[in-house]
Amino acid sequence: MGWPNTDDFWLIGRVGRHCLSCLTLRPNFRKRQGMMPRRTKIARLLADGNTGFDTTVMGWIRTFRNNQFIALNDGSTLHNLQVVVDFENADAELLRRLTTGAAIRATGAIVASQGKGQALEMKARDIEVFGECDPEAYPLQPKKHSLEFLRDIAHLRFRTNTFGAVFRVRHHVAWAIHDFFHRRGFVYLHSPVITGSDAEGAGEMFRVTTLDPINPPLTESGEVDFKKDFFGKATNLTVSGQLEAELGALALSEVYTFGPTFRAENSNTTRHLAEFWMIEPEVAFVDLEDNMNLAEDMLKHIIRHVLENCGDDIALLESRLVEEEKNKPQQERSAMTLREKLQFCLDNDFARVTYTEAIDILRISTPNKKKKFRFPIEEWGADLQSEHERYLVEKHFGRPVILYNYPAKIKAFYMRLNEDHETVAAMDILFPGIGEIVGGSQREERYDVLRQKMEAMHIPVEEMSWYLDTRRFGTVPHAGFGLGFERLILFVTGMTNIRDVIPFPRFPGYAAF
RNA sequence: GCCUCAGUAGCUCAGCCGGUUAGAGCGGCGGACUGUUAAUCCGUAGGUCGUAGGUUCGAGUCCUACCUGAGGCGCCA
Structure with missing residues (x-):
């Protein structure tokens, strides 16, 4: 019957002396035995x-x-x-x-x-x-379909070249992330998906309840009595695993989370989902600069892994983009192909500028002088709009940019107050076409400063006592960041809508499949 | 949530300044061909032009509302 098939060779390699039984597991034998060949x-x-x-x-x-x-x-x-x-x-x-x-x-x-x-x-x-597959009823044809059409048949879109490539690359990115942290001795920490804390400070949350929505139990004052709910309190889906990751880091030194995150914001854009995946490393005994280095190293590790392991898929995605851009006017086409862009990211350091320097750059920029910005930059302290971030990344620097030391007033309570008492040790990494891909900070480790900020920002201190405890008992300088997984996939694949890089997207008004 | 654009065959799209019977490619079906590369060739079916009103002698085309989708903005990762 000739040579054993190549899978049999593989099995010989894997199971050693069991090779003889493996050799008998060839298609015809297995078929006669009623086994799957x-x-x-x-x-x-x-x-x-x-x-x-x-x-x-x-x-x-x-x-x-x-x-x-x-x-x-x-x-x-x-x-x-x-x-x-x-x-x-x-x-x-x-x-x-x-x-x-x-x-x-x-x-x-x-x-x-x-x-x-x-x-x-x-x-x-x-x-x-x-x-069998009835050709009249089957929606996929051997031709180009629009991404919008395929989104409506997300259960079948895996069978197309583009989505096959996207999801193979997505797997490799996830793998590269675990590989990166594992090699550095980080502990993969599973932060809870259901949270009883409403102080995570990252927007609207989805309620988790088993109460009867028509006739919920009420308190004497007529409000819903969440003491009677499943957990004995009001609970929500998590909007961030950061606070729990900090608890882990302040014992295990280096941890990261990688899990689903839920935000009930009414966001209708190409870069927001109601359910998305986030990576949140948290590291003890480091400062903001270490944090920036970690993030940049991680992003480069992932990009290198994808270039080395997903060549065919990336080449297909690149040619897709080239085809797509043929319909655009010359000036709107990208200067680099997908692979050139990824390689460029590897070969160049990210630009690092403080918020203050960025404001100075923007203030004297041509679009600001010519009043092309919808929100002109006038004074220090303004939050940067996406038009400003895009100018910095795409026009001024032409590469990824890390902005750091933001005004304390526009950032979260847990970010460490700098010596100037005006800014916090926060950093955002901005990527071309996507905007903010990483947001992080050195955390406020000083008990008194943290407590004061929480009170000033109306964070319920009592409820957060477990978080403050880490600052009471053996506090250390530490830092971390959040990386939007799907935004990273957008960048690596060159796709432009975040709904096309997650298998089954959830966004306002849509939770099919 | 706000702004802009779009909705015509199963899919991708054309349809001019409102004018008579609604167009193509792909896909389907029938046939031919048989080393093809989204095969090719011949034939054929397939449409309440997103929905509801309105203007007009006449609406796919103009107006209004609604629905759906896309893009931009805000919130952020």
């Missing part, structure tokens, strides 16, 4: 490039050309395997069932391709249709 992933077949052996592949038909050529995709790679059907001897009924979208198993010999466009192909000897 073992398959080889298309990514491995194409990567190995070997020919002259039999194997089995499984996947979904992308196109069936000329009654003869199946382009088969199993999601392991962007590329399809060409499966050649001997149509002259094939059952007509089988050929009828080989339609775009159908799921099949194909068994046959891997040979060098006669045609151009692919090195390998499979001469199919046996084809089994797992699931």
